[in-house]
Amino acid sequence: MIKYTGRLSFRQYMPAKPVKRGVKVWMLCDATNAYLSRFEFYLGRQNNQIEHGLGHNVVMKLTENIQRTNRFVFFDIFFTGLPLLQSLFDSGLYACGTIRINRLGFPTELKKPRDITNRGDMKLLQKGNITASVWKDKKLVHHVSTLSDPTDVRDAQRRVGRDVVPVRQPHSVWAYNRYMGGVDRHDQLRMNYSVGKCGKKWWKYLFWFLLNCAIVNSYLIYSKATTRQTRKRRFRHVDFRLELVNGLIGGYAKHKRSVGGDQLSSNRVLISNENIDHHTNVRLEGRRTTCKYHMRIHNKHRETVYGCAICNIHLCKDGCHAAYHQQENM
Known part of the structure; x- marks a missing residue:
């Protein structure tokens, strides 16, 4: 959500979000490094097309360029629906997400099962390529997936007070907790x-x-x-x-530079203060000594404890190190 409180026809109001008013953006990010690969601004209903719903249409549109690649797609409870998982599977994509129990087609046996009472209890059902599961953590958690084997059960740990309790969880829960959050990570950065x-x-x-x-x-x-x-x-x-x-x-300054004085004051080029090739600027042992670049170029006495680890000479870390070695290489 892009915060904006002015007048705008496609401005959205979502009271449950940290940013309540603004422009809504649908984003597709990498699950491991949060790289934003595709996005779309939400402008409201287009051409009065509903089909399977807004969430279904958004996911199918954002994943158009990665279809037939056998990738894994994760999304939250707003988007998840059984028709969406089937459409993605037919398009060559596997998917997983949490789901509301009132979604059309979700098994009645998994909505509020009475035989699941303890933490770590689970129940799974499969129909075709879609696996539905209910798992008890602090409360019941429901998932649907087309990338999980119903016989695959993973180990997990949960903290109860000061104790760490080992529990078992379905593969869909493990995969969702591990790979969900690329969009949130990108928003954070x-x-x-x-x-x-x-x-x-x-x-x-x-x-x-x-x-x-x-x-x-x-x-x-x-x-x-x-x-x-x-x-x-x-x-x-x-x-x-x-x-x-x-x-x-770069070398931009608001005021004009004076003519003369410092030899580098006119036509100065920004010099990076990072390392040059294998010459590394480090803190040298012993007492501080005069910077060799300041003494040679500026004829000024400036002491520093930093210098080149290869040349074993003292150079300031704020530009002198890079400038000295660039001058030597000319």
């Missing part, structure tokens, strides 16, 4: 360091949403594909955004 500001134009909110999604997707791809060494042991989301901002700003 997007809202942690959200870009944008308030305004009256609704289209600006959609633009900020697209920009934030692009940044999150870029971070996810970069964190998986990069082999670059950094000073930090863990390259976090905020580190990626700060580096992105510095790259976009």
Whole structure:
């Protein structure tokens, strides 16, 4: 949900959501890394087509580009229905999700079974390729799946007070708990360091949403594909955004730079303070010493405890390390 409280024909009101008023977005994200692969803005009912319902139509439309790929699709209780699972299976996709007991076609024997009283008790039924299950945790949990073997039962643990109690659960429950949550994870990353500001134009909110999604997707791809060494042991989301901002700003400054003075003040090019090839900027042993780059280029005396682990010389970590080795390689 994109928060927007102004006048808009397709603005939605959902009192149960943290963001109650705004533009609703349907999203398809990867289950393991939360990469956003497809989305659609909800504009209301289109052409008065109901068919199997809104949830069924949304899932089928978002999964058009991955049909016949034998992938697993997970969704929550709003979308789940037996016709949807069958349609996905016919399209070459396996699915799993929680389901309301009043959905059309859900077995009556599994709605409120009297023989399931203890934690870990379960009951499963199968019809064709669809497996329906009820499992007792703190309360009854109902799942339907086309990717689960009804004879496959997994081990799980639940905490009761200070004790950890081992229980058994169906494969559909195990798979749902493990792989569900890609959309929530993407929303969390997007809202942690959200870009944008308030305004009256609704289209600006959609633009900020697209920009934030692009940044999150870029971070996810970069964190998986990069082999670059950094000073930090863990390259976090905020580190990626700060580096992105510095790259976009470049050498821009609001005030004009004075002529003369610092040799790098005019026509200055932004130099990354990250490691250069195998030259790693680390904290050297011993006392702080004058930075060699400051003394050579700026003729200034600036002390630092950081330096190059390969060259064994002291260099400031805020640009001098990269600038020194780039100058040496020229």
